[in-house]
Amino acid sequence: MTGYSFRLFVAGESERSSAAEANLRALAGSRLSGGYELEVVDVVARPGLAEELRVLATPTVVRLLPLPQVRVIGDLSDPLRAAFALGLPDEPQEVREKKEEADGDRHHKEAHGD
Amino acid sequence: MTDADTIERTPTGINGFDQVAIGGLPAGRPTLVTGTTGSGKTIFAGEFLTRGIKRNGQPGVFVTFEEPPEAIRRNFASLGFPIEQWEAEGKWAFVDAAERKDEEAAVIGSYDFGALTSRIEHAVRRIGASRVVLDSLGAVFARFTDTGIVRKETQRLASALNSLGVTSIITAERNSEYDGVSRYNVEEFVVDNVIVLRNVLVGERRRRTVEIVKFRGAPHRTGEWLFTIDPREGFVVIPLAFLGMPSAPASSTRVSSGNPGLDRMCGGGFYRDAVVLLSGPSGSGKTLTSLKFLDAGVAAGERCLGFTFDETREQMRRNAAGWGIDLEGMEEAGQLQVVCDYPEVASLEDYFIRIRRAVVDFEPQRLVIDTLSAMERIATPRALLDLVIALGAVVRERRITTLFTSAPTSRFTPMETPSIARELASLTDVTIALRYFQKAGMIKRTIAVVQNRGSAHDEFVRKVTIDADGMHIGDPAVGLDAMEAADLDAPPMPGVIGDI
Known part of the structure; x- marks a missing residue:
């Protein structure tokens, strides 16, 4: 299984920042059963990291691994398009069924190094 | 406030x-x-x-x-x-x-x-x-x-x-x-x-x-x-880049124009820091006067810079040699620098930079531009006026005796651009008008000092003859009557004569 690693750049603690993080976690959780890494970077506190990856817009998620790097700008409000843009695998069949059965009752293993 | x-x-x-x-x-x-x-x-x-x-x-x-x-x-x-x-x-x-x-x-x-x-x-x-x-x-x-x-x-x-x-x-x-x-x-x-x-x-x-x-x-x-x-x-x-500089106090030293008769008309020569506008149709003696002006500068041990348009270096040297002036020798001795060019090769703004740079590098005491009119082909009158203003600031600051020539048959005519023509004359210290006309199958030439700021000058329009030795200024052309004056092929100095 290829490891997934993301860095999410947000600007301060805004609604948009938390929406982006929640959307990304939900998406990754449902599609990356093998786990993933996510680092959330507040550009106000750590502008050097934004400089390093030449990020302009916030939120921006950078898929660091697997290579090549992929970027998506925005709060990821459209999960299907976001999954496609980030090159995430399709949702496992059983997850989809479970979801349909009990919406909201989500159990996903997450392994992320923040 | x-x-x-x-x-x-x-x-x-x-x-x-x-x-x-x-x-x-x-x-x-x-x-x-x-x-x-x-x-x-x-x-x-x-x-x-x-x-x-x-x-x-x-x-x-x-x-x-x-x-x-x-x-x-x-x-x-x-x-x-x-x-x-x-x-x-x-x-x-x-x-x-x-x-x-x-x-x-x-x-x-x-x-x-x-x-x-x-x-x-x-x-x-x-x-x-x-x-x-x-x-x-x-x-x-x-x-x-x-x-x-x-x-x-x-x-x-x-x-x-x-x-x-x-x-x-x-x-x-x-x-x-x-x-x-x-x-x-x-x-x-x-x-x-x-x-x-x-x-x-x-x-x-x-x-x-x-x-x-x-x-x-x-x-x-x-x-x-x-x-x-x-x-x-x-x-x-341009031109304001160079107008902010404090101008040097006016000079009271006179230098020779290269023509004894013209020196007399101007009250003993040009002031060292004068900007002179020499206006006349082609063939009236502008280039000759410019060459003599440079020659006199070199003879007085000054460094001289000349910009000439529409003539090759060879033509220019040949013309000068015809009047007994050895441009080549002066250039080799390092006292003279002549730039021959065609206006079309650069924009007016670029010319300004070129001329200014040549002035800064060569550090001349005299500068000639023959003729400003050639540059009208690449610029509007307003832009040319800007150039003259800007150059004026450059030469005044360095007290360079400067001679601009201009042909009045150009766009600088009172009819088309009266204000520009007046402004141009107002920017120069000395305005000299050359003209010629036909009389009894002969070409007759005249010269007049129309304006000479800060100095007395000859009020007469004088006869001029040109021979192998150069230009000779003679008696007042009092014989000219109104009919002859009407035959003049061009107004001698736009915006200036017209105002008198």
Whole structure:
């Protein structure tokens, strides 16, 4: 299984920042059963990291691994398009069924190094 | 007291621009600089930073959305600005926001430019910058297609720059030279201060101008000002670049014009710092007078510089040899430099730079330009007037005895451009009119000193003969009657004779 690693750049603690993080976690959780890494970077506190990856817009998620790097700008409000843009695998069949059965009752293993 | 007095300025240090801006850009605020592609926006913006570092020791941040930093470093290195060294010394910082192919990003949902703002703030704080450049907004709009968001974010960026207290330049594209201020109408929401750079073709000639469209609450000069981008001196606004200098006190020393008769008419020669306008149709003796003027300078041990148009060096030397003047020998001895050129090879602004550079390098005591009229082919009368004003400032400061020649059969006629012609005459100290007419199958020539500032001069129109020795000034041409005067092939000095 290829490891997934993301860095999410947000600007301060805004609604948009938390929406982006929640959307990304939900998406990754449902599609990356093998786990993933996510680092959330507040550009106000750590502008050097934004400089390093030449990020302009916030939120921006950078898929660091697997290579090549992929970027998506925005709060990821459209999960299907976001999954496609980030090159995430399709949702496992059983997850989809479970979801349909009990919406909201989500159990996903997450392994992320923040 | 008005508001205007309280607005602080940041001098750009750009040649001539601060005179147009009456001091510089409004300090601590953003200024929008718009122009079509190739209008000089990046050079203007970049020079704002480089001049700030060189002249005022003010560090600057260059935010680039379009060209990669390497290209900007290279371009400015050719103008003698060591960007790389300044980066190492903490005087210059890039925020590289130019898009790279491998960083293309899908846009899903809402976003802002928080990261960019943080990076700029970070760079400004890191080097203690007081000047910031954003070049150019057009690239941002091209990359982020939601113009609504880009507008809102640009506005926030502008207010962030305000809070940082930096004086900034934001560049943006225009679609055409005289339609709207900028593409995407950024000026409506971004800034109080707008400068437009233009690059237009006028009569098949490229003309660059800079105009301050608005400076909220701050006085500035209005209208379009010519500028050029010189490979050595960068952005140069004309003619004000050289009018700010204190003028040297007027000289009371006289020098010879090269013609004893003309010296007598002028009360004993020209003042050393005089600017002389010699006007006459072709064949009236302008070039001869110019050559004798140079010859007299060399004979007096002075260094002489001559610009001549429409003649090759060989033709010029042959003509001079015909009057017993050895131009080649003088040039070899290093006392004379003659530049032969065709006006069409450069723009008027470039000529100004060329002439000024030759003056600075050669340090002449005498200068001849024969003829100004040749340059009318590449410029509007207004632009030529600017050139004369600018050159006037250059030569006066150095007390160079200067002779301009002009042919009145040109566009400088009272009918077409009376004010320009009058202004031209008013810019010179001595105005001499040469003319000729036919009488009984013979060519008759006359000369008159129309104006001689600060000195008495001969009021007579005198007869002139030209022979192998040169020009001889004779008796007053009192025999001329009204009929003969009407035969004159051209008005002797536009706007001057007509006024008398």
